[in-house]
Amino acid sequence: MNHVAELALHTFLQKALAGESTVDESVISKVGEDVADAVRKQFSSGPRDEFKLRMSNLGRPKCQLWYEKNDPEDKIPFPPHFLMNMILGDIVEAVFKGLLRAAAVEFTDNEKVVLTLSDGTEINGEFDMILDDKVDDVKSASPWSYMHKFSDFETLAKGDAFGYVSQLVGYATAANKGVGGWWVINKANGHFKYVDASSVDVDQELNKIEDTVAYIKEDKPFERCFEAIPETYRKKPSGNLKLGVSCGFCAYKHKCWPDLQTLPSRVSTAKEKPMVDYVFIGDELGSTEA
Amino acid sequence: MTSTEVTLTTDGRSIAEMMGLSKGSSGKRSMLARFSQIHSPLKGDMEINGKAVRVDVVPAGAYKLLQSDDKVAYAVSPKIRIYAQRMQWTRWDSNENTMIKTVLVNNLTGDLKDNTGGFNAGRPSGYVEDFKSLPKATQELMRNTKRTKVVFGTVVMQGATDEQGNAIDDASLTTQEIPFVLDVKSRGSITAVDDIMKSIDRKNVLPLQYFLNMGAEMHSMPNGSEYATFDITLGDKVDLVEADKDILDGFMEWISGMNNYINDTHNEKSGSSGLSATEESIINDIIDVEVAE
Numbered sequence: 143m144n145h146v147a148e149l150a151l152h153t154f155l156q157k158a159l160a161g162e163s164t165v166d167e168s169v170i171s172k173v174g175e176d177v178a179d180a181v182r183k184q185f186s187s188g189p190r191d192e193f194k195l196r197m198s199n200l201g202r203p204k205c206q207l208w209y210e211k212n213d214p215e216d217k218i219p220f221p222p223h224f225l226m227n228m229i230l231g232d233i234v235e236a237v238f239k240g241l242l243r244a245a246a247v248e249f250t251d252n253e254k255v256v257l258t259l260s261d262g263t264e265i266n267g268e269f270d271m272i273l274d275d276k277v278d279d280v281k282s283a284s285p286w287s288y289m290h291k292f293s294d295f296e297t298l299a300k301g302d303a304f305g306y307v308s309q310l311v312g313y314a315t316a317a318n319k320g321v322g323g324w325w326v327i328n329k330a331n332g333h334f335k336y337v338d339a340s341s342v343d344v345d346q347e348l349n350k351i352e353d354t355v356a357y358i359k360e361d362k363p364f365e366r367c368f369e370a371i372p373e374t375y376r377k378k379p380s381g382n383l384k385l386g387v388s389c390g391f392c393a394y395k396h397k398c399w400p401d402l403q404t405l406p407s408r409v410s411t412a413k414e415k416p417m418v419d420y421v422f423i424g425d426e427l428g429s430t431e432a
Numbered sequence: 433m434t435s436t437e438v439t440l441t442t443d444g445r446s447i448a449e450m451m452g453l454s455k456g457s458s459g460k461r462s463m464l465a466r467f468s469q470i471h472s473p474l475k476g477d478m479e480i481n482g483k484a485v486r487v488d489v490v491p492a493g494a495y496k497l498l499q500s501d502d503k504v505a506y507a508v509s510p511k512i513r514i515y516a517q518r519m520q521w522t523r524w525d526s527n528e529n530t531m532i533k534t535v536l537v538n539n540l541t542g543d544l545k546d547n548t549g550g551f552n553a554g555r556p557s558g559y560v561e562d563f564k565s566l567p568k569a570t571q572e573l574m575r576n577t578k579r580t581k582v583v584f585g586t587v588v589m590q591g592a593t594d595e596q597g598n599a600i601d602d603a604s605l606t607t608q609e610i611p612f613v614l615d616v617k618s619r620g621s622i623t624a625v626d627d628i629m630k631s632i633d634r635k636n637v638l639p640l641q642y643f644l645n646m647g648a649e650m651h652s653m654p655n656g657s658e659y660a661t662f663d664i665t666l667g668d669k670v671d672l673v674e675a676d677k678d679i680l681d682g683f684m685e686w687i688s689g690m691n692n693y694i695n696d697t698h699n700e701k702s703g704s705s706g707l708s709a710t711e712e713s714i715i716n717d718i719i720d721v722e723v724a725e
Contacts, residue, residue, distance in 0.1 A: 143515060143516050143638065143639075143640075143680060144516070144538070144684075145684065146677050146680045146681040146684060149638070149640075149672070149676060149677050149680050150677055152638055152672070153672045153676075153677075156672065293538075293539065294537070294538035294539040295537070295538065295539075296537055296538065296539040296540075296541050296542045297539055297541065299542065300541060300542060338538070340688060340691070341535055341537055341691060
């Protein structure tokens with residue numbers, strides 16, 4: 143357990159299951175208002191492709207941000223279900239905050255903040271909540287992400303393709319509060335946990351942010367941040383090269399890797415083979431047709 | 433469902449006081465009771481047929497609760513509840529007579545600051561593919577750097593005795609829960625804790641909702657000596673109460689305080705700023721003042 147509010151929530155839910163606790167009408171109304179606001183926001187905020195550095199994207203790889211600014215036409219477009227996913231995330235956040243309120247956990251609700259960098263650049267964002275004088279973010283996660291990505295801070299920081307660490311440090315610095323962590327809710331089964339990020343090196347993260355912003359603002363030449371990685375099977379290289387996790391989620395992966403082929407794993411023996419982004423096929427297994 | 437209610441003993445102190453960290457002349461001192469398992473029996477004299485005979489008065493594998501220098505108790509089968517766990521690298525520096533420790537985290541991947549100004553208590557970072565190819569000194573250092581699970585919980589020292597094996601007649605110790613911190617270093621004991629946590633998880637409850645009965649398993653070493661590891665079984669189920677939040681809050685404060693202390697010591701010793709993080713923040717606040725000309 144990583145936060146006392148986790149225990150408060152467990153206790154509340156356990157009592158609710160036993161019929162010993164209820165949710166106040168004002169809390170129910172607030173959940174409803176938050177969901178309505180989220181639907182309004184998702185459908186009334188104009189086109190999503192307009193590039194701007196925001197707290198939610200400044201932790202992303204610099205190469206990805208470079209493409210977003212300079213080559214928006216080549217971006218893989220968002221699928222329609224992306225919007226559904228966003229709304230589900232907002233609903234989960236609204237309900238989660240409602241349950242915290244019902245469990246008598248006191249927090250400051252989301253607020254817009256501005257991070258001012260050393261060169262005067264201002265980055266806008268909106269944190270989710272302040273709890274115990276620290277900024278926390280609420281994330282709804284897939285079962286895989288809940289288990290493997292949000293297992294703990296160290297694991298998340300090592301493979302932070304979406305820049306969640308920079309985002310949280312940005313919010314906390316802008317709000318002049320401590321860095322808290324993430325409340326993570328598994329979208330598939332309702333499990334929740336707190337991932338404590340208080341061990342983050344704030345100065346190092348802020349330097350990274352400054353560096354990224356300077357790179358994008360000064361229109362420096364494009365530099366790919368990642369190389370392809372050798373595919374291995376039972377610790378032995380297969381001869382193939384594939385994209386790593388950060389590139390796998392990138393909307394410009396085809397632009398960056400013209401030879402990219404997304405194929406069922408060529409080494410997996412599973413019945414349902416996972417899809418792999420290959421950039422070089424060096425094994426001798428024959429056809430590369432999907 | 434069994435529901436056992438055991439009150440928390442605070443010995444006249446607030447929970448914050450009994451679980452806090454106090455700064456003394458020789459560094460930070462934990463006020464939290466330290467729980468451990470002993471590997472060798474404690475010997476004492478017992479009179480048999482008029483003769484003083486040296487016997488084991490506290491057996492190997494028993495558990496020790498050190499509340500303060502003059503308050504030590506032993507129990508063969510105490511029961512505990514686990515509130516939180518963390519990991520850290522630790523290494524005993526016999527030259528300096530100090531324990532080198534990293535910050536407390538949930539996962540030992542990555543480089544963790546330690547209280548010497550270095551990282552990972554001197555252990556090389558990352559996965560070592562071929563241990564035997566490392567220099568002997570590095571191998572030795574890696575062997576001496578322990579993967580330590582730090583467990584935070586409460587203990588009831590049922591059947592407690594002193595170091596002479598005499599029963600302790602103190603209900604606050606033998607029937608009430610006392611918050612503790614426990615360093616688990618042996619692989620067998622770490623596995624025992626992990627296994628029991630998994631079995632509680634399968635019951636869809638929190639770890640602290642079960643008492644755990646602590647026992648010992650003895651193992652022989654090639655040189656003939658013995659060592660103990662935990663033998664843990666599930667005890668009674670406990671209902672969550674409001675006081676549990678205060679205890680957990682106390683543990684979280686303790687962890688945060690210890691990490692701040694290790695980070696500050698790391699910064700001081702590494703000479704990165706010459707100031708502790710706290711001092712640096714104070715100075716920054718002071719010098720961030722604009723003066724009109």
